[in-house]
Structure formats: structure tokens, C-alpha cells
Amino acid sequence: MDAAEVEAGLTRFVAERWGSAGVAIANLARFSGGAGRETWGFDARPERTSAPEVLEAVFRCDPIKGVPSMPGRALEFHLIKAAWDEGVVVPEPLWDGDDRFGVKFFTMKRVAGETLGARLVRGEQYANARELLPGQLAESLARIHRVTREAHPELAEIPGPAQGVSPAQAEVDNYEASYRLNTQDPHPVFELAFRWLHAHMPRVEERVLVHGDYRLGNFIFDETGLRAVIDWELAHWGDPMEDIGWLAVKSWRFGGSQPMAGVGGREAFFAAYEAAGGFPVDRERVRFWELFGNLRWGVITIGQVANYLAGRSKSVELASIGRRTAETEWELLNLLEGKGD
């Protein structure tokens, strides 16, 4: 959508929600990144008030009319709302959208801060944030995992394993299929890793809300640490240990010396997660999901190369990501030999 269309629609939408005659929209700007959705920042204030209170907000919508994304904006709003209600650090949800734009949309409050993992791990100004972040991440994660399908009928459309399939089996099958579909070259190391995963599949039937992409890059932070958990598009029902393993994946440490998000120790994180009401941490299962996570990121790099080679994107970044597959192979070898850190 173009800015004029968004501004006109938002002006009426916010006015209706406020029951106000006139609303002024300012500082409307599209954020970069994210092929699967559009994100716009805007400020809104009621007209003709002497002491206007400015609402700093975000407008998120599906990118193409008539093509709903997965899980779709409507579902994303319900997810953030459910997380907010559990006390997860997320942007405060404002209003779910309606049909006026021809695409699904919603609004939430805007959170100041930044997301680049390397900046958190290395930035001098973030020394304090590095201390605080692991505990804050553990607490929010424990709260995310309290969300159940039974208590949230509005989240029924979130994907989950089929009847009779364990969460681990479902995830491994999904990424193995993607690997076999997309890979340009044989990867014997990946074959060994898949074989290990099949032999060590946890038979756990727990089904809780899994964020699905809980890692540096998807956390807004500032000097005080965590300000918001974002990017809920890969949320699904599954094993809570999956998110913990993904947070320890080597590539998401951004060069940091610590295993959890590059800045936190394992045992301290597990203790904080349990203390915040999380599930008892099963270290073997976390190891399974960490190994799976490294393989999953490797499969994603292969998928991005396939997108480039098929001409779906001409980005040099996407093309060169194929040469990062080797990093995941190396870490898989470490983990298979019990030499992870």
C-alpha cells in the first residue's frame, strides 16, 4: 500500500476507535525488512484538544491484497494479545483491524530500541543490558509457554503437529522435507545430523505455545535490556524446550562467548526460566532442540539460496547466505561429538 492510502485509512480508523471527530496522523513511515508483511510507524493525536496526547503506534498488515500470510495478521494480533495478558514483554496491542484496507491488519504501541544482535553483544552502551537480558528472556519465555490451546480458542488456527505425531517428529519432518526439496548439493553432514535426530527423538507430547523464532534479532532492546519480543510469525504448538534450544544456536550468538543469545550462561538461564514458572528444563531435550536448531538454520540458508537461484530474489545477501551453510555443518559436528559449549 502507498502512504496516502495508509494515512487516509488510519485517520478514520483511529478516530472511530477513539470516538473522536478528528484525528491527526503524523510521522507515517514504512519500516524496512520483512517480505511477509508491511510494518508502518505512525503517531496519532486527537485534533482540537488543548493537551494532545500523542499515541506512538505501529500498523502491521499483510503485503498483498487477497493473499493472506501465515499465520496472518489477525492471528498475530491474538498471539501478541495472549502474550501481553500473560505478562510477556511484548508491544502493547491496541486494536485488531477490520476490512477497510482489503488486507488483514492490526495496530500496537511502538517500542523504542534496536534489534541487531551484534550491537547487543559488542556495544559498550549495552554492558548493563547484557547482564539483564538473559533473566528477562527466561521470564518472558516461561510466560509464553503458559499459553495453551485449551485456554485460547482464538488461537485455534496456529499450526501444530498432526494427531499422533510428536512435536519433535513434526518439526524434523518439516525441515527434512524442505532440505530434500531445496538442496542444490548433497550434504552428508546433514544426513548424519538427521539420522541422529531420528534416533534421539523425544517422545514428549507437551503442546504449549512455542514462539518458534525466539532469538537475538527478534528482541527489541535498549540499555535496560529487553523491551519487546517481536516476530511471532513462526509460532506453533509444540515442546517448550524447542525455544530454549533455538536460543542457544551458534549463529544466534552473534560472536558472543556465552551460549544463550551470546550473553547468558546455560544453567543460569535454565534456573531463571524455572523460577519464572517455566517447565522443568530437560537438558537432553534442550540438546536435541539445539542440534535441531543448528540444522534448521542450515536448511533455511539452503532455502534462501534456492529462492535466489529460482529468480525469486536478486539480493546479493540472499545469494551469499549459501556460504553460511558451512558454519552450521561445523557446529553440527561439534554437537554430534559432544563438543558444544
Add this chain to the structure above:
Amino acid sequence: MQDRPTVDELLEAVAGFLHGDVMSNTTGRINFHARVAGNVLQMLRRELTEMEGQLSREWAGLDGLLGVEATPASRDDTWRKIVKRNEALAQRVRDGFGDDETDRERLMAHFRATSHDKLAVSNPALAEQR
């Protein structure tokens, strides 16, 4: 044969342009992609230097696991044949080669060597840590 500068020298010149002039005169997405593109050229310089030695090491490693075969005459044929041999190795791993401890040690040694060679080109800083 072509006149100087060499392939390596020209790649270095273009990488220097991307990391220098382009990056200092751009912001945001273009700036980021100029960094990525310059890094790719630096990686290609390493790849061109290392390729001959890495292909023959990988070939010898595959000889040890799959049986000795004569190396093809041209580099392109060697490359294509290594892909075929890796397909065969992948199939053997799927069939359980490596479950046995002795096989596994040989397999892991080969994987370590080939993955390390890849990292030496794509991410030398990470390769040096090991």
C-alpha cells in the same frame, strides 16, 4: 594469457571500491549490501587460491571412505565428480554408515577436514578458532 592485473588483483580493487567509496557514500540497505558484496569478493579471492588444494584433499578423503578412483583430468570434471561422490556418501550415511564406531571416526575426520576447508574460505575468523 591476460595482462596484469591478475584476477586476484582486480577482485581486490573492486572489493576496495565497495568497502571504501560505496560504503562511505551510502546508508541503510545499499550500505549493508555493499559490505556484503565486498565480503563476497574477498571470499572469492580465498576460494580461487584454495580451490585446487581443497578439491584434491576432498577427493582423497572420499577415496578413503568410498574406495580409490582416478582423479578426472580437468578441474570442472573433478568438481562434478565430487558432487556425485558426495551423493553416494550421503546415501551411505542414510543407510547407516557411521553407526559403527570405527567407521564413524573415519567419517567424522573427513567431515571435519572438508567443513574446515569450507570455513577457511567462507569464514576464516571462525576457522582459525579451531
